[in-house]
Amino acid sequence: MTAASSTHPALRIRKAAVLGAGVMGAQIAAHLTNAGVETVLFDLPAKEGPKSGIALKAIANLAKLSPAPLADKNFAAAIIPANYDEDMAQLKDVDLVIEAIAERMDWKLDLYKKIAPHLSKTAILASNTSGLSINGLAEALPEEMRHRFTGVHFFNPPRYMHLVELIPTRLTDPAVIAGLEAFLVTTVGKGVVIAKDTPNFIGNRIGVFSMLSAMYHTDQFKLGFDTVDALTGPALGRPKSATYRTADVVGLDTMAHVIKTMADTLPDDPWHQYFKAPVWLQGLIDQGALGQKTGAGFYRKLGKDIVVLDPAAKDYRASEQKPSDEVAAILAIKDPAEKFGKLRASSDPQAQFLWASFRDLFHYTAYHLADIADTARDVDFAIRWGYGWKLGPFETWQAAGWQQIAGWIDEDITAGKAMSKAPLPAWVTDGRKGVHGKDGSYSAGANVDKPRSRHTVYQRQLFPDPLIGEKFDQGTTVWENNGVRLWTLGDDGVGILSFKTKMNTVNDFVLDGVQHAIKLAEEKLKAVVIWQTGEPFSAGADLKGALSLLKEGRIADFEKMVENFQRTSMAIKCSLVPVVAAVRGMAFGGGCEFQMHSARTVAALESYIGLVEAGVGLLPAGGGLHELAVRAAKANPGDPFEELKKVFETVAMAKVSASAFEAKNLGLLRDSDVVVFNAYELLYVAKKVASSLAESGYRPPLPARAIPVAGDVGTATFKASLANLQAGYFASEHDVDIATRIADTLCGGVIERGSTVDEEWLLALERKHFVELAQTEKTQARIAHTMTTGKPLRN
Structure with a gap:
């Protein structure tokens, strides 16, 4: 920027x-x-x-x-x-x-x-x-x-x-x-x-070089392609596709074309001799094995297995490579300086591969900084945003101890171990601690540190993507407990409520905290935004706590927890100051229910929203089904069943939206909810929305006391459609039991079609079915399985 x-x-x-x-x-x-x-x-x-x-x-x-x-x-x-x-x-x-x-x-x-x-x-x-x-x-x-x-x-x-x-x-x-x-x-x-107008600009110039250097060192250290991918993926804070899988996804012909562009347009680059497709890459292209689009490249699928190319045998073999024990232990070290020191000192070929790949990437990036980018910030963001790395090359180097690494690179250049003899630029070894600091990021062309862009568009990013060591104003705490923090940023009177749990899950501290924070906001603030400092918005209820209550047979306590969950959702809905949910990433289960009860949701485009409880053998009981029933009655008082048809499948099949727009189609977001395309602008927009609701004299919805429901006829109609699923083995008996209870709650229980009920009636139905399901053996097995494997169990 x-x-x-x-x-x-x-x-x-x-x-x-x-x-x-x-x-x-x-x-x-x-x-x-x-x-x-x-x-x-x-x-x-x-x-x-x-x-x-x-x-x-x-x-x-x-x-x-x-x-x-x-x-x-x-x-x-x-x-x-x-x-x-x-x-x-x-x-x-x-x-x-x-x-x-x-x-x-x-x-x-x-x-x-x-x-x-x-x-x-x-x-x-x-x-x-x-x-x-x-x-x-x-x-x-x-x-x-x-x-x-x-x-x-x-x-x-x-x-x-x-x-x-x-x-x-x-x-x-x-x-x-x-x-x-x-x-x-x-x-x-x-x-x-x-970017400057140089071949391949910034992202591909550095990203492709990084892949070329990994390919060159694969050969030097005689490693398998799958071993290299095991070393250069999430273990380094990079995408799962790592090096060779990425090449397969991009297309080996495209990869070769980009390499050729570098060879043709960069004749004077000191690394020019490496700008060519390795023999085995060219061999695959000649055979028409271009990666994912042709079904084979470095990898191919054989039945259910993925096999990897073995260039020596000119055939594919089973892929199972993991880092060696020594390298796995080094990669697990938290301190980057110690980690790099151990990689360089190790005689394990995998460790030597990693050190050599980083050394040549750092060397290349520093050498070319002045001619390809205005600042080091542009290089790091280009690689993070374009290649999905957690840290850019300069950030990685700075974290590992700038001068120590620079000294080691210099030693390797002198010893002829580096890919190029080109000297490191003088600025690298001028005693600096790195390229990012309090005055901005280093510009090699201008030989100064430059601050972030002052373009007005960036004033909308209250918490931009931070570079290593960058700190932003964390606001002023109004109140906090072990579950949440209520704070303000600036003096606009809008409180920000953030969770403190792992994955922003909901436990007792969060439930009590949200309720208390809303009471405080009603006294001291004009609006509240629920916003998390990172993704996800919330992965839902903390299942661990719930399961231990069930295992100990503490059903009364379990029921109290469910009641407290509903009370929290209703506190959000009935708050005298508008509560706006700012959602990005996952909003599952209770997280989805909280945003459903807010005065308005502002959702980032990439929001994956779902009432996923059926997947763990439960039904939504944080007020989610009650809210869907209320909305259906409001949309079509004459026949709420028509509206319920749209959402029943969403809940019974635990569907998750693949975007904020899809969440609107699924009935999990309202038409009036706002979609924001840049997740870094989410808080800014949510605060503006909250503020405008407050300024327009916001009042919470009046309690609904006469909600027309679809009744037992509605439940029977849903049940008939479930019979077909069960007959076709698409649903187990337990799935049908869960879905029937979802239908019963949405339709208002065993009463006549067209009867009216109040909100408490619907909430009580939700609780009853939730607590009964939670006590079944099959549901407890599903919860335990999801907690240990992260995957749903069909039983």
């Missing part, structure tokens, strides 16, 4: 066009559509069938991709298919054009000439290239368009990868970059890094 003027006119983008309906182009179009931007997807005219057939096929294919590019599959209908023969007029009212065709300079330049006459005088044109020269591309444009042209590089898959690199040319208007940065951060929800 580079500094930008602190005020700029907002960039209003009503409509966008994406040129190129390949995998990347179609997914960028999908994510713009997720963000509510009307998007036209262009491709070449089809030879047969409808002229826009290529784009139509790409849009249809979005539904088949996993992970899903669309946050709601119904959004596919909003993408407009187009072709270059008939639809150029569609470009006249487009505010942003993203070109995403194949990485061929000549093809891109041709296309720009074709579209230029059809674009408005203010339209911004951006090329989603992963490495071609942006200045080179700009030269093909008419002069009056060059100031509105830039590189924009999304990472795959665009919906989920946080990174977007923005690459201005020498002539790009800074206001265009500032406007586009704000649009990408807030509307599209991305982490923007401004």
Whole structure:
């Protein structure tokens, strides 16, 4: 993130066009559509069938991709298919054009000439290239368009990868970059890094080098591909796909293409001799084994097993490699300085591999910092957000003791052990403790530390993604106990309520804490936001405590706990000051119920919300079923059953939304709930929503005393549909018992259809069924199994 003027006119983008309906182009179009931007997807005219057939096929294919590019599959209908023969007029009212065709300079330049006459005088044109020269591309444009042209590089898959690199040319208007940065951060929800126009920019320049260095050292230390993946995945704070699995997912042909781009465009790079596909990588490509898309690469599936390539035997073998005992013990060391010292000193080839890979990555990144990025911050964020590492290369080095590591790298360069003889830049060994500090992050080009960007868009991030050692204002504590902390940030009168438990689960301290915090808020504050300092929002009730009460036969205490849970949900709902839930990540069980009872939920796009109790043999009893019954009656007082049909399956099958929009479809979020695309803006938006509710004279809903219910007829109808599931072996007897109790609670119990009940009646039904289920052997087995394995048990 580079500094930008602190005020700029907002960039209003009503409509966008994406040129190129390949995998990347179609997914960028999908994510713009997720963000509510009307998007036209262009491709070449089809030879047969409808002229826009290529784009139509790409849009249809979005539904088949996993992970899903669309946050709601119904959004596919909003993408407009187009072709270059008939639809150029569609470009006249487009505010942003993203070109995403194949990485061929000549093809891109041709296309720009074709579209230029059809674009408005203010339209911004951006090329989603992963490495071609942006200045080179700009030269093909008419002069009056060059100031509105830039590189924009999304990472795959665009919906989920946080990174977007923005690459201005020498002539790009800074206001265009500032406007586009704000649009990408807030509307599209991305982490923007401004990159220099150098081959592969920042993310792929460093990320691909890291993979090349791992591949080179795989050979040097004679390790198996699966061993390397066991060493370079979560053990190092990196994704499960590690090195070779990542290559398989990306596609070995794509990988080879990126390596070739580096070889062709970086002839003077001191590491140039390594910019070539290793023999075994080329061998796989020649055989057409391109990774996941062809079913075989470094790995392939054999029946239920995954087998790995053994280059010596030129065949696949069983994959079971784990780190050696010595290396596993070193990787478990908490202190990074001690860990790196032990890796370097060890004679175990796996330890030597890890030290050598880090050494060459650090060496390469420091050497190139000045020419590829404005600051070390941009490099670390590019790798974290684009490759999913917990710490970037500079952060890792700084954590391990900057000068000690620098000395070791120097020794290895002198001894001829490093991949390149290039010296470390002088700034590395100037006595510094690292590149990130209180004054900002080091800029090798300017030889100063630069603070974070002052662009106004970042004022919306009250707690941005922190770099190593970065501390943000933790606010002022109003009150806390062992379960929660109520605090304020600034003087807006909005309290923030955060849980202190692991995974933000709900135990007695949390239940009592929430109730007490709301009482205090009613006295001292104007609103409350429930927000967690990290993901998830809440993994639900603390099952361990519940199971021990059951095992000890303390049923009365167990029932009290359930009652207290309901009391907490109702305290949220009936609070005299608005309580807003700010959800990101998982909101399961009780976490889902808390947000259902809030005055409003503000949910990050990537919110995975579900009443999952059926999976552990229970039903929602923190007021969740009661709330669904109340909502159904409100939506359709004449026939609440019609509304209940939509949510019964959601609860009985323990469905979890794959996005905030899907949670609305499942009936777990309300239409009035707000969806935010950038999770770092969640607290800011939730505080504004809470504040505006308070300012508009908020009152809690009046207690519902005459709720029309679907009654025993409704329950019988649900039960009939369950019989079919059981007959087809899709549901066990216990599943049917759970689902029948869910139906009974939603429908208001054994009373006539159309009868009216109050909220307490529904809450009592919920408790009764929950406590009875909890005492069954099968439910206790399910709870115990989930706690030990993390997976549901079907019994």
